[in-house]
Amino acid sequence: MTSKIKSFDELKSVQERLKAGRDPKKPCITICVGTGCLAYGTRKLVDNFREELAKRDLTGKIDFRTSGCHGFCERGPMVVISPEKIFYQRVGLADAGEIIDKTVLNGEIIDRLLYVDPQTGEKYVHEDDVPFYKKQTRLVFGQNSKVDPESMDDYLAIGGYSALGKALTGMKPEEIIQEVIKANLRGRGGGGFPAGLKWDETRKAKGEPKYVICNADEGDPGAYMDRSLLEGNPHLVLEGMIIGAYAIGSSQGYIYVRNEYPLAVKNIHIAMRQAREAGLLGENILGSGFNFDLKINRGGGAFVCGESSALFASLEGRAGEPRAKYIHATHKGLYDKPTNLNNVETWGNVPFIIEKGADWYAGIGTEGSKGTKIFSLVGKINNTGLVEVPMGTTLRKIVFEIGGGIPGGKKFKAIQTGGPSGGCIPEAHIDLPVDFDELTKIGSMMGSGGMIVMDENNCMVDVAKYFTNFLVNESCGKCVPCREGIRRMRDILVDIADGKGREGDVELLQKMAQGIIDGALCALGNSAPNPVMSTIRYFRDEYEAHIKEKRCPAGVCRALITYSIDPEKCTGCTLCAKVCPTKAAGGVKKKAHTIDPAKCTKCGACRESCKFDSIIVR
Amino acid sequence: MEEKVIEIVQRYSGDKSYLVPILQDVQREFNYLPKDALFSVSAHLSVPISRVYEVVTFYKAFSLKPKGRNQLSLCMGTACHVRGAELIARNVEDFLGIKEGDTTADLEYSFETVGCLGACALGPVLVVNGEYHGHMNIAKSTKILKKLGKKVATDDEQD
Numbered sequence: 001m002t003s004k005i006k007s008f009d010e011l012k013s014v015q016e017r018l019k020a021g022r023d024p025k026k027p028c029i030t031i032c033v034g035t036g037c038l039a040y041g042t043r044k045l046v047d048n049f050r051e052e053l054a055k056r057d058l059t060g061k062i063d064f065r066t067s068g069c070h071g072f073c074e075r076g077p078m079v080v081i082s083p084e085k086i087f088y089q090r091v092g093l094a095d096a097g098e099i100i101d102k103t104v105l106n107g108e109i110i111d112r113l114l115y116v117d118p119q120t121g122e123k124y125v126h127e128d129d130v131p132f133y134k135k136q137t138r139l140v141f142g143q144n145s146k147v148d149p150e151s152m153d154d155y156l157a158i159g160g161y162s163a164l165g166k167a168l169t170g171m172k173p174e175e176i177i178q179e180v181i182k183a184n185l186r187g188r189g190g191g192g193f194p195a196g197l198k199w200d201e202t203r204k205a206k207g208e209p210k211y212v213i214c215n216a217d218e219g220d221p222g223a224y225m226d227r228s229l230l231e232g233n234p235h236l237v238l239e240g241m242i243i244g245a246y247a248i249g250s251s252q253g254y255i256y257v258r259n260e261y262p263l264a265v266k267n268i269h270i271a272m273r274q275a276r277e278a279g280l281l282g283e284n285i286l287g288s289g290f291n292f293d294l295k296i297n298r299g300g301g302a303f304v305c306g307e308s309s310a311l312f313a314s315l316e317g318r319a320g321e322p323r324a325k326y327i328h329a330t331h332k333g334l335y336d337k338p339t340n341l342n343n344v345e346t347w348g349n350v351p352f353i354i355e356k357g358a359d360w361y362a363g364i365g366t367e368g369s370k371g372t373k374i375f376s377l378v379g380k381i382n383n384t385g386l387v388e389v390p391m392g393t394t395l396r397k398i399v400f401e402i403g404g405g406i407p408g409g410k411k412f413k414a415i416q417t418g419g420p421s422g423g424c425i426p427e428a429h430i431d432l433p434v435d436f437d438e439l440t441k442i443g444s445m446m447g448s449g450g451m452i453v454m455d456e457n458n459c460m461v462d463v464a465k466y467f468t469n470f471l472v473n474e475s476c477g478k479c480v481p482c483r484e485g486i487r488r489m490r491d492i493l494v495d496i497a498d499g500k501g502r503e504g505d506v507e508l509l510q511k512m513a514q515g516i517i518d519g520a521l522c523a524l525g526n527s528a529p530n531p532v533m534s535t536i537r538y539f540r541d542e543y544e545a546h547i548k549e550k551r552c553p554a555g556v557c558r559a560l561i562t563y564s565i566d567p568e569k570c571t572g573c574t575l576c577a578k579v580c581p582t583k584a585a586g587g588v589k590k591k592a593h594t595i596d597p598a599k600c601t602k603c604g605a606c607r608e609s610c611k612f613d614s615i616i617v618r
Numbered sequence: 619m620e621e622k623v624i625e626i627v628q629r630y631s632g633d634k635s636y637l638v639p640i641l642q643d644v645q646r647e648f649n650y651l652p653k654d655a656l657f658s659v660s661a662h663l664s665v666p667i668s669r670v671y672e673v674v675t676f677y678k679a680f681s682l683k684p685k686g687r688n689q690l691s692l693c694m695g696t697a698c699h700v701r702g703a704e705l706i707a708r709n710v711e712d713f714l715g716i717k718e719g720d721t722t723a724d725l726e727y728s729f730e731t732v733g734c735l736g737a738c739a740l741g742p743v744l745v746v747n748g749e750y751h752g753h754m755n756i757a758k759s760t761k762i763l764k765k766l767g768k769k770v771a772t773d774d775e776q777d
Contacts (some may be wrong), residue, residue, distance in 0.1 A: 039737040039750035073739035222696035224736030259642055259679060260735070300638045300677030303733070317637035318669070319676035378697035378738035385739065416696065452696045466699050470733075476676070579757050581712070603712075604705040605756040 004279030006287040008165035011156075018157040027062045027104050028082040030145060034069025034228055035263055036385075037076035041093065045077050048096040055097075062104060065154075068144040068232015068267075071386035072132055075115060080127050080145065087127035088113035118382055119404060132383050135402045137364070139372045140348045141225075141388045144232035149267045152274040155235040161280055163351035167243045168288040171354075176247035177203065180350065182358035184370045189215055189306070189343030190421065190447045191523075192369075192436040195350075198340055201330035203248045205338035210250040213334065213341045214241055216257035216264065217311060219303035220419030221470065223450030225374040225386050226344035230257065230264040233348070234271035238294070240347035242281065243354055245292040248340050252293060256311055259298040268296060303420070303474035307522050308333070308341050310476065321478045322522035343448065345374055365391035369435035377403050379452040380410065392433040395425065399453060410455040414538070418447030420467045420474075421527030423534025424460060443534045445527070459556035460539040461546050465493040467531035475524065482525030485516040489532060497557040501547035506536055555617035558602050562618060567592035569614035576606035576615070622647055623658035634665055637673055641680060650681045686721045686728035688766055691745040692754075695734030698741040702755070706742055707731055709756045713763045727766075 005011050029049060033042055046066055053059050063082075070078055075089035081103055088099065091113055102108040115124045117131060124130045147154035155161070167176055181196030202210060214237060218226040230237055245253055257265055272294055275281035283291045302320050304310045310320035312334045333339025349371055353361045362370045369391035375398065377387050382404035389398060395415060399405065406412050414424040417434075423444030425432070432438055436446050454463065468490045477483045489512055495501055513529030520526050536543060545551045552560040565576070565585070570592040576585040577593060584600040587593035595606070607615040626643045630636035640663065644655050651674055660667040674680045692698075692707050711717055714727050721728040737743050740752025744759055751762060 035735075036737050036739055039735075039740055039743070039752060073737075076739065219733060221694070221699075221734040222738060224734065224738070227736055259639075260732075297636070298639050298642060300642070300673070301679035301733075302677050314638060315635060317635040317665070317673070319672050376738065378695075378741070379700045384697070384741075419696075450696070452700060454700055458700050463700070466696070579760075581709075581760075603709060603756060604702065605709075605760075608702075608755045609757055 004277070006279060008169040008286055011161060011165045011286060015156050015159060015162070018153050022157055025083055028065060029062065029099070029104065030065045030067050030080045030082065032068070032070045032076060032078045032145070033066040034232060036069060036073035037078060040076045042077040044093050045091060045096060048093060052097045052100055056100065058100070065148050067147060068149045069228035069386060070145045071141060071228070072383065073386070074382070074384040085127045086125055087115060087130060089115045117404070132385065132402055132404070135397065136388050137372050137390050138388045139352060139364070140236070140345065141229065141374050141386060143236060144228070147233055149232050149234055150270050152235060152271065152278065155233070160235055161239055163354040164239050164242055164280065165286060167246060167354050168286050168290060173203065173247045173249060176243065176354065179358045180353060183353045183361040185346065185349055185353060185361070186369060186436060187342060188345035188349070188373065188448065190418070190445065192446060195342055195346055198330055198342070199244060199248050201328065202338045202340040205331045207338050209252050209337060210248055211334045211337060211339040212241060212245045212248055212250045212253040213311070213339060214253070214255040214347055215306060215311060215341055215343045216255055216261070217299045217306045218258060218344070218448060219306050220448050220450045222378050222452045223376045223419060223448050225376050225449050227261045227264050228386055229344050229348050229374070230261070231267050234268045235275065236351060237344055237347045238271055238275055238281065240350035241294065242285065242292055243350050244340065244342070244347065246290050250340070251291050254315055254334070255294060255296045256299060256305070256315060257296060259301060265296065265298060272296070304476045304522070304524050307524055310522070311341065312339065319476070321476045322524070324521055366433065366435045368437050373434070373446070373449055375449045375451045377451050377453070380406050380455040380458070381453040382407050391435040394431050394433055396430045398434070398451065399430070403453070406453065406455050410457065412453070413456050413458060414454045414460065416452040416454065416463065417450065418445035418530070419450045420470050421445060421523065421530055422447045423530045424454070424463060424538060426538040443537055444530070457554055457556070459552055459554035460535040460542045461493065461497055461552070462556045464532045464535045465490065465497055468493055468528070471524065471528045479519070479521040479525060481516045481519035482521065482528060485512055485520070486525070486528050488512060489529065493532070496543065496546045498559040499546070499550045503547065505547060506540065506543050510536065561602060562597055563595050563600050563602060563606065564616045565593050565595055566614045566616050569612050571612055573611070575609045575611070579605040579609045581605065619652065619654055620658045623655055624662055627659065627662045632663060634663055637663065637665060637670070638677065641674060645680060650684045683721060684725060686725050688727045689747055690727065690729045691732045693735040693737070693741065693743040693745070694731040695738065695741070697734070697738035698743060701741050703742040705756055706744065706754055706759050709759050710763065713760060
């Protein structure tokens with residue numbers, strides 16, 4: 001489609017035409033090509049499907065769609081066959097032909113490709129029945145599997161850009177803002193600030209031009225929902241931004257996206273070009289007289305650039321150092337002009353609020369946190385993936401019902417939320433309803449939505465050390481409390497992990513943490529002590545064991561552990577001796593082996609290779 | 619080199635605010651950021667070399683040192699960390715005899731650890747020359763390195 005759509009009515013007829021041209025009963029093969037699935041080698045599977053379809057002269061007769069991330073990353077490569085929505089997981093590269101012949105052409109189910117719940121042993125045929133999906137509320141993320149991210153027609157066919165049409169033709173900018181305020185949409189990037197209030201401030205601020213920015217500098221390790229949304233459904237984010245720009249009175253916007261997300265960059269570029277060609281972006285959008293255009297800027301790989309003022313500095317071509325925010329970005333942001341910054345997921349919520357209304361939206365979620373939230377559920381969890389649930393869903397439901405619990409029969413220990421600025425939540429709080437306020441109350445935070453599950457084999461001192469070390473590397477270095485303070489905290493944590501911890505270290509860490517919270521310039525520094533504070537709060541006994549007993553209860557901190565072999569369990573299979581790089585492990589074949597502590601470097605290769613669980617780490 | 623830099627700067631209409639993407643493109647072209655290229659960027663974009671240097675050393679994505687022919691990146695995101703990525707990092711370092719962030723003296727290998735790659739279901743993830751290797755462990759990483767080493771050896775013979 002290249003001709004410009006000149007009005008809302010014309011948009012509606014284009015949508016109708018596209019919808020009518022699609023037979024809902026026609027078979028369609030959908031393959032997830034999100035970054036997670038691509039890492040499994042899915043690109044080859046796509047080629048195989050195209051080839052096999054061509055071989056059977058079925059190209060065009062059977063629809064074939066590559067879509068963005070479906071969220072169930074654990075089970076990729078994934079294929080869904082419509083109209084029945086038959087769900088095949090862990091599909092082999094050579095399975096394409098068989099799927100076409102048996103399932104698509106003859107309606108036969110291929111048993112070995114079905115999902116089997118590891119906990120109950122139950123087998124599922126249809127995507128919607130799989131517990132991982134069934135227990136979610138996939139409002140924002142659900143469209144991902146319905147559209148090819150490179151096809152605007154797909155997006156229009158499911159009613160895409162209707163919200164924009166409604167906003168531009170039937171609503172005043174102030175009305176849109178009121179609607180977003182009423183919906184109580186709170187920023188999904190971590191801060192949780194009400195988006196509508198921010199829009200209102202920016203609209204009322206003096207100064208031209210006004211900018212709107214999409215923050216796609218998703219730097220939290222273990223979180224990738226923004227990437228998957230931008231990759232999988234770029235038009236949704238664009239639509240949200242254009243509506244926001246109209247409400248705020250902005251004609252120029254930016255998308256600041258991590259350079260490490262090449263597929264997201266590519267897909268948003270394509271979407272912008274398509275939207276411009278269709279008259280949905282650029283001048284005189286939908287014939288309304290409203291002009292708005294966007295530029296993409298790729299980040300340089302700095303965590304701190306997710307902070308608004310650092311992001312502006314980076315957009316201006318400078319080092320991303322935050323500034324003190326005596327004046328809000330809504331008044332003086334990018335190039336000192338009024339600027340409204342929202343994160344990818346926040347923008348992605350906007351079309352739904354406009355389309356279905358604030359009352360409908362506010363019906364989802366809790367008193368203070370409305371709508372849904374997408375979480376990236378990772379770590380020691382059976383169903384790694386992206387999970388969208390209403391605000392207020394309990395951690396237990398997310399971890400055990402949707403996430404399928406902990407692998408290998410291990411015990412749940414903690415869940416870390418909020419990325420490096422967040423905290424570790426222990427089992428005692430697992431029935432906590434997850435929303436902005438509840439998480440803050442117990443010393444963690446929502447953050448952008450990373451959820452890292454840890455089991456009994458994870459050491460909480462090590463986790464605190466990991467995050468603190470991450471923040472030492474990512475601190476921009478501008479203010480002393482953050483630059484020097486976090487570094488000193490890291491040194492103390494390293495000492496504790498190395499068995500050089502001293503009495504009083506925990507109290508010293510707490511004291512320093514308070515100093516950093518009070519003194520640091522930006523949110524990175526202010527929240528940097530959270531992982532340490534929360535692990536001390538809930539796992540103080542582990543700190544004490546490291547300091548007083550020189551012992552790492554989880555068997556992680558290298559200086560405090562020794563490797564040995566349980567003679568009862570060892571069968572003398574010699575595998576450990578083969579993988580040991582220093583020849584510390586060894587013995588006579590078929591007899592219990594031993595490890596020479598003098599040679600052992602504690603690299604872990606023996607434990608990983610042992611099939612009889614006979615390596616003891618204490 | 620200068621011509622290439624001019625071409626890249628023109629791609630962004632000489633707009634100073636695109637300094638970071640311009641440097642990213644220059645790095646993609648030369649595999650690192652050579653000193654002369656930085657001076658060219660400075661001259662053609664009218665940005666002082668001190669500012670260019672500040673930006674280059676601030677962002678993690680930039681390298682002032684040439685990268686090796688084989689590039690290994692190990693994901694150090696939280697999900698990979700809790701699944702033991704650190705042990706793998708030590709194994710790779712010991713095998714190659716370099717520290718994370720460095721390149722071997724023969725310019726054959728670069729090894730770096732990176733923030734989250736967002737392929738958490740596959741964690742720990744080792745990326746070898748752009749190819750993802752998931753569910754990494756110590757033994758598997760040793761195997762990959764040995765295989766790469768053999769390839770390097772045969773390539774040398776052909777030279």
